[in-house]
Amino acid sequence: MNGVRQGWLVARREMRERSRSRAFxxxxxxxxxxxxxxxxxxxxxxxxxxxxxxxLTSAAPPALAATIxxxxxxxxxxxxxxxxxxxxAGEQATRQGRVDVLVAGAQRLEWPGKxxxxxxxxxxxxxxxxxxxxxxxxAGLRPEAAAALLAPVPVTNVELGHVAGRSPGDExxxxxxxxxxxxxxxxxxxxxxxxxxxxxxxxxVEVLLARIPARTLLAGKITGIGLLGLAQIGxxxxxxxxxxxxxxxxxxxAVRGAVLAxxxxxxxxxYALYATVYGALGSLGSRAEDAQAVAGPVMIxxxxxxxxxxxxxxxxxxxxxxxxxYFPLTAPMAMPGRIAMGGAAWWEPxxxxxLSLATTIGLVLLAGRIYTNAILHGGPRLSLHDAWRxxxxxxxxxxxxxxxxxxxxxxxxxxxxxxxxxxxxxxxxSHRLLITVLTGVGVALGVAVxxxxxxxxxxxxxxxxxxxxxxxxxxxWTGHSRPPVAHR
Amino acid sequence: MLDFxxxxxxxxxxxxxxxxxxxxxxxxxxGFLGPNGAGKTTAMRAxxxxxxxxxxTVGWRGRxxxxxxxxxxGYMPEERGLYPQMRVRDQLVYLGQLCGRGAKDAGxxxxxxxxxxxxxxxxxxxxxxxxxxxxxxVQLIAALAGEPDLLVLDEPFSGLDPIAMDAMSGLxxxxxxxxxxxxxxxxxxxLVEDLxxxxxxxxxxRVVLAGELAGLRAKVPQRIxxxxxxxxxxxxxxxxWVTLVEAxxxxxxxxxxxxxxxxxxxxxxxxxxxVVSFAYQPPTLSELFRQxxxx
Numbered sequence: 001m002n003g004v005r006q007g008w009l010v011a012r013r014e015m016r017e018r019s020r021s022r023a024f025x026x027x028x029x030x031x032x033x034x035x036x037x038x039x040x041x042x043x044x045x046x047x048x049x050x051x052x053x054x055x056l057t058s059a060a061p062p063a064l065a066a067t068i069x070x071x072x073x074x075x076x077x078x079x080x081x082x083x084x085x086x087x088x089a090g091e092q093a094t095r096q097g098r099v100d101v102l103v104a105g106a107q108r109l110e111w112p113g114k115x116x117x118x119x120x121x122x123x124x125x126x127x128x129x130x131x132x133x134x135x136x137x138x139a140g141l142r143p144e145a146a147a148a149l150l151a152p153v154p155v156t157n158v159e160l161g162h163v164a165g166r167s168p169g170d171e172x173x174x175x176x177x178x179x180x181x182x183x184x185x186x187x188x189x190x191x192x193x194x195x196x197x198x199x200x201x202x203x204x205v206e207v208l209l210a211r212i213p214a215r216t217l218l219a220g221k222i223t224g225i226g227l228l229g230l231a232q233i234g235x236x237x238x239x240x241x242x243x244x245x246x247x248x249x250x251x252x253x254a255v256r257g258a259v260l261a262x263x264x265x266x267x268x269x270x271y272a273l274y275a276t277v278y279g280a281l282g283s284l285g286s287r288a289e290d291a292q293a294v295a296g297p298v299m300i301x302x303x304x305x306x307x308x309x310x311x312x313x314x315x316x317x318x319x320x321x322x323x324x325x326y327f328p329l330t331a332p333m334a335m336p337g338r339i340a341m342g343g344a345a346w347w348e349p350x351x352x353x354x355l356s357l358a359t360t361i362g363l364v365l366l367a368g369r370i371y372t373n374a375i376l377h378g379g380p381r382l383s384l385h386d387a388w389r390x391x392x393x394x395x396x397x398x399x400x401x402x403x404x405x406x407x408x409x410x411x412x413x414x415x416x417x418x419x420x421x422x423x424x425x426x427x428x429x430s431h432r433l434l435i436t437v438l439t440g441v442g443v444a445l446g447v448a449v450x451x452x453x454x455x456x457x458x459x460x461x462x463x464x465x466x467x468x469x470x471x472x473x474x475x476x477w478t479g480h481s482r483p484p485v486a487h488r
Numbered sequence: 489m490l491d492f493x494x495x496x497x498x499x500x501x502x503x504x505x506x507x508x509x510x511x512x513x514x515x516x517x518x519g520f521l522g523p524n525g526a527g528k529t530t531a532m533r534a535x536x537x538x539x540x541x542x543x544x545t546v547g548w549r550g551r552x553x554x555x556x557x558x559x560x561x562g563y564m565p566e567e568r569g570l571y572p573q574m575r576v577r578d579q580l581v582y583l584g585q586l587c588g589r590g591a592k593d594a595g596x597x598x599x600x601x602x603x604x605x606x607x608x609x610x611x612x613x614x615x616x617x618x619x620x621x622x623x624x625x626v627q628l629i630a631a632l633a634g635e636p637d638l639l640v641l642d643e644p645f646s647g648l649d650p651i652a653m654d655a656m657s658g659l660x661x662x663x664x665x666x667x668x669x670x671x672x673x674x675x676x677x678x679l680v681e682d683l684x685x686x687x688x689x690x691x692x693x694r695v696v697l698a699g700e701l702a703g704l705r706a707k708v709p710q711r712i713x714x715x716x717x718x719x720x721x722x723x724x725x726x727x728x729w730v731t732l733v734e735a736x737x738x739x740x741x742x743x744x745x746x747x748x749x750x751x752x753x754x755x756x757x758x759x760x761x762x763v764v765s766f767a768y769q770p771p772t773l774s775e776l777f778r779q780x781x782x783x
Contacts, residue, residue, distance in 0.1 A: 009585050017574060203569025207630055210536035210563040211586040213555075376538060 006212045010220025015228050018191070027187065028232050031180060032239045038176040039243045042169065043250045051078045052119050055099035057090045058083075061106060063133070067126040074154055075122050106131065162314040163341050170254035173240075174313050174340045177263055180236055181333050182306035184267055188229035189274040189302075192222055193295050196282030196371075205375055214372040222275045226268070233267045254340040262349060263336045269353060270332025273360045274298060280367035283374040284382045293381065296472040301329055304465040309334035311458065316343025320458060326352050328359035435471055442467030489513055490535065490638055490669055494544030497530055497693075504530040506693035507544065512671040512686070514637075517664045519680035519687045519701075520673040521777060527693040528673045529566055532640050535671075536563055548638065559588040562636030566643050566673075568627045570615055576626055577602065577611035580633050587634030594633060601629040605655075621652055628656070639663060641672035645679060657683050681773035689780045697780040705770035712775065713742040713753055714767040722760035738764075743771075 018024050054068055065081040072079035082099055084090035094102040094112050101119055102110040109115070109123055129150060136146040162171065196218070199205045208217055237260040244255045281294045292299075308330055312321035316338040324330040325338045331352045338344040374387040446463020450456050495508040504527045512518040522528050533539040534546050536558060548557045571579050577598060584594025602608045605625045610618060615626060624647065631639060644660070645653055661683065664670050674680050680687065687704065689697040697704060713730070716739050724732045724740065729748065733741040744753060750768035757763055771779070 005588075006586055009582065013582055016578075017571075199571075202572055203565070203567040204571055205569070206538065206565040206567060207563065207569065207583065208586070209538055210561070210565070211558065211583070211634075376533075 003213065003216045007216045007220035007223065010212070010217055011224030011227065014195070014221055014224025018225065018228055024228070024232075028235065031183070031232060031236045035176055035180060035236050036239050036243045039173060039240060039250060039252065039255065040247050042172065043247055051080055052101070052116070053080050053082055053099040054119075054123060055082050055084055055090045055093055055102040057087050057102070057104060058085060059087070059105045060103045061130050061134070063130050064103065064126060067130050068123060071122045071126045071129070075118065077118065077122065079119075079122065103127070163316060163343065166254060166341055167252070169250075169252045170341065171313060173252050173254050174337045175310065177240075177259075177340060178306065178309050178313065178333055178337050180233070181263065181267055181270065181336060182302065182309075184229055184233050185270045185274050185332060186302050188225050188271055189278045189298070190291075190295070191225045192275040193278040193282040194288065194291055195221055195225065196279050196375075197285050197288055197291055197294075200283065200285070200375060201287050209376065214375055215368045218279050218368065218371050222272070222279055226271050226275060229271055230264070230268060233264055237264055254342075259336070259340045262339050265353065266332045266336045266349075269356045269360070273328060273332065273356060273363060274302065276360060276363045276367045280363075280370040280374075283371040284384065284387055286377075286381060290381050296475065297469050300465070300468045300472060304461065304469075305330040306333050307461065308458075309337055313337045313341060316341040320455075322348075325349075326355060328352075328356045331356050431474070434474060438470045438474070439467050442470070489549060490671060491547040491550075492531065492534075492544070493547060495531065495534055495541050495546060496543040497527075497534065497539055498542050503693050505534070505541070505544075508690065508693065508695055509544075510688045510695050510698040512638075512669050512688075514669045515664055515667050516669070516685040517660055517683055518669075518671045519684035520671055520690075521675075521677070521680065521687060522673075522690040523781060526690045528690065529642055530693075531690070532563070532565075532642050532671070532673065535638075535640055536561065559634065560637045562631035562634055562639045564627060564631040564639075564641040564644055566646075568624065570623075570627060570630060572616040573614055575612055576607065576615055576618070579615065580626065580629050583630050584633035587636075589634060597635055598629065598633055601632055605629065620647070621649065624648065624652070628659075636668065638669045639671070641670070643674060644672050645674050645676055653679065677772075677774045677777055687773065689777060691781045696783065697776065701773065704776060705773075708771050708776065708779075709746045710743050710771060711746055711748065711750075712767075712769055712771050713744055713750070714765075714769075715740050715742070715757055715761075716764040716766075717757070717761040718764055719762050722757060727756060 052072070056065060065083075068079050068081060082093070084093060084102075087104060090099075090102045090104065091110060093099050094110055097112055100112070100116060101123055103123065104110045106127065109120065109127075132150060133143075133146055136149070137143065141149075199208070205217075240255055241257065241260060244250050244252060277298055278295065281298065282291070285291060285294045305324075308324050312318065312324060312334060315321055321334065321338055321343065325334040325344065325348070327334075335344065335349050335352050339349055370384065370387045373389075374382050377387075442463045444463075445466050446459045448459075449462040450459020490512040492508045492510050495505050496503070497505040506527075508527070508531060520528055520531070530539055534541055535553065537553070545552045547553065551557075574582075577595075580598040580602075581591060581594045584598060585591060587594075589597075599608070599611070602611050605628070607622060607625055607629075610622065615623060618626065628644070631641065639660075641660075644656055648656060657679065660670055660672070681701065684701055686699065687697070687701050688695060712733070718738065721735065721737075721740070724730060724735070724742065729744060730753070731743040733743050735741070742753075750766075753768070754763065754766050757766075
């Protein structure tokens with residue numbers, strides 16, 4: 001029986017059971033709808049798209065209809081002219097919304113509500129043009145000379161955005177992509193965490209580990225959930241491509257095959273990294289309620305990484321953006337944005353991907369050891385330190401509390417720390433000192449970052465992030481947040 | 489044949505298994521006994537590599553147990569547990585597949601066991617929709633899903649009602665008769681005495697008694713005399729060669745030497761009381777157990 005086949009069986013079970021759940025289906029639909037809507041809705045709302053109906057009454061000059069058509073074309077919109085026999089009929093059509101504007105007379109436009117500025121410019125321009133032509137004819141100018149004089153000058157409008165070659169629409173699309181990556185990595189990473197915890201809490205893990213090695217179980221689980229996530233992200237990326245292709249008025253150069261392919265690659269890299277950590281942390285708890293406590297550091301790191309990536313979308317070439325797009329914990333969310341905004345040379349994501357992959361391999365080794373040591377350990381939540389040092393006692397059954405088994409375990413739990421309890425598990429005073437020191441380092445780091453990037457907000461984020469993460473790590477490592485009864 | 493050879497496991501300063509040596513033979517039921525915390529669960533976990541031994545080995549058919557062997561082992565941990573939200577048949581087939589069997593093959597034997605244990609109608613239900621007793625049955629099938637050659641069951645009888653106990657006993661006996669090696673732990677010594685051919689008793693990680701149950705009982709230098717009588721109780725203390733184990737109105741259990749002639753005992757008692765019934769036999773497993781553990 002080889003490990004690959006067993007791992008694949010585990011992965012297949014994860015995919016089958018999870019794709020059956022309503023939560024998964026809802027999140028899939030939600031993601032696709034959100035992404036498609038983020039691309040399509042602004043395009044539909046943008047004035048300039050769609051045909052405008054212009055109502056003309058008999059009072060309007062005869063040349064107006066053709067002039068409106070020409071003016072509209074020059075402005076990049078389509079105008080259709082409807083004629084009404086009387087002012088009353090025209091006003092009624094306007095009130096009912098059948099026309100967007102009614103030319104009530106040579107000097108009067110009537111709107112159903114607030115005036116559409118673009119259309120107003122077009123119609124007003126047409127009215128003035130027709131009037132000026134009439135005056136030119138009256139003044140004796142030849143029609144050809146008048147036409148040459150009054151030929152419309154085409155004026156191009158460019159939305160600059162923050163980055164050359166990328167529009168505000170691109171920025172929105174990249175924000176949505178970064179959000180989807182953050183959402184995907186968090187969602188599927190957390191699935192690994194709760195999946196590991198559930199297997200431990202329901203005790204099925206002992207049945208499984210009697211048949212397959214712990215590493216195979218963890219690898220299969222991460223693979224299965226990852227493939228499911230990949231399918232979801234892939235479908236979402238495809239939805240974005242289809243939305244862009246299907247709605248002709250969308251013009252977003254950032255949304256194209258190469259960028260989305262990179263986004264999918266970065267999802268895989270980011271998920272692999274975070275899921276590995278989540279898997280190891282999940283094995284430390286013993287009940288579903290422990291999820292919050294064991295996942296603490298990652299639950300802070302991920303949003304901080306997302307937020308930093310989000311801030312850097314508008315300046316993809318800055319030093320800070322470059323830094324976070326290389327740093328393995330932030331790269332999965334920062335690098336795709338830089339690629340999409342055209343801020344990264346072709347080799348940059350390659351190097352960042354190699355860095356991220358190397359980090360993941362290192363984490364797999366660490367996580368495998370922690371998971372293997374902790375997964376069969378029953379009783380109170382383990383500290384990372386205990387799990388790392390192994391020597392796990394047999395899982396204890398809660399039903400036997402007070403019997404010799406419980407005694408045995410109390411012995412071995414103490415034995416795990418090898419009598420160096422006071423050294424290894426800091427007492428509250430040294431614990432508080434450590435936290436004070438870390439807070440100081442965090443403040444210094446924040447100030448340094450603020451000075452270096454000359455941006456106070458980034459400095460505050462870096463400092464606060466450092467403090468929050470390191471304190472969580474200390475708690476997890478020492479198991480300090482455990483209730484005191486646990487090691488009594 | 490499953491062989492523990494000098495198996496030793498320490499958890500820090502605590503020795504959970506101390507040079508454990510014993511065997512479980514194919515086609516026989518071996519009862520694995522010991523007080524709580526004696527090391528039974530640790531020993532059973534060692535068979536599956538769930539506990540890494542510090543010294544000694546666990547062997548199967550003459551070689552140290554390997555991954556390929558474990559595919560042919562079935563295990564029911566003391567802490568019962570399966571996926572609560574997974575359908576019964578799906579998860580049993582999955583566990584069978586993890587033992588290296590094909591989906592169809594595993595499906596066939598799972599269907600057979602579900603039928604056999606009266607769960608065929610529940611195959612498509614989620615596990616947590618089943619009653620406690622039925623969940624126990626599913627747990628047993630989980631151990632059997634790989635059609636194992638060795639079955640290791642940690643407290644298989646705990647939490648069963650008397651009828652379920654009979655069914656479990658019958659099933660284990662049948663499996664053993666089919667050539668499977670069965671090792672199970674239990675605190676129900678009467679049941680073990682009725683069911684098992686072999687016993688292993690451990691205490692503080694050490695094997696204190698192991699072997700064929702009938703032989704072990706015969707080898708003990710004491711015999712137990714059980715007498716029921718009418719009328720006044722005789723003064724047992726006057727009989728120097730008997731030890732009173734317990735006495736109540738009209739009944740007494742005495743311990744005598746193995747060489748004592750039962751007829752002489754009966755004759756002596758009849759002089760002092762009206763004997764209704766008289767039994768002379770080797771000590772029960774419970775008595776063996778108490779002696780072994782107390783020693």
